[in-house]
Amino acid sequence: MVTLRRNGAGSQHSVQTRAVVTGDKGENAMRWTVSSVRNAGRRAVVLGIGLALIGLTSSGASAQQSNSQAPTLQGVWYVQVTIRDCATGAALAPVVNSLVTFAAGGTLHESVGNGGFAPGQRSDGHGTWTHKGGQTYDQRFVSMINFSTSPGPGPGFEAGWIKVHHTVNVIDADHTESVGTNTFYRLNGQVYRSGCSTATGTRFE
Secondary structure (H helix, E strand, O other): OEEEEEOOOOOEEEEEOOOOOOOHHHHHHHHHHHHHHHHHHHHHHHHHHHHHHHHHHHHHHHHHHHHHHOOOOOEEEEEEEEEEOOOOOOEOOOOEEEEEEEOOOOEEEEEEOOOOOOOOOEOOEEEEEEEEEOOEEEEEEEEEEOOOEOOOOOOOEOOEEEEEEEEEEEEEOOEEEEEEEEEEEEOOOOEEEEEEEEEEEEEOO
């Protein structure tokens, strides 16, 4: 800063001075400026986090909506089972009709029409189902064989139980296809027969 001063002789000369900000007002101004910068930075960080959370929420909602729209195995199905030769795939017996309910939580209940069993010989099936990924599910159930029958029109069965394990593919919202095995056990737990089967399912509405 330059100031003109007049000396005793009447002439003028310049004097260079510096303006120095002192006192509480200057310190308060500096503090206000630093505080404003910090607050602006904090607001930018909070805004960035908020936008990121909104993006994650939107992505999660889209994924949940997509999953909810995908066909699921849960529900009641009319199932037709074909007993097959494990080596050739040839059908060995007429189609067996059954109803299968896949309940929420992963349990299932199966009720078979006949399947070559004597009346009251085979109990309903009880088991579990799990999602393996995509449209593929794993189904397992056990059914009691209450008494033995000799071979006749059918193969004959011994008292014990049968385990059925199938891999189920959901073709669309109302149709399934599956393939798997059937294993028969005596009361002492010894396996006496095993075989293969396929099945098709139609959703009951």
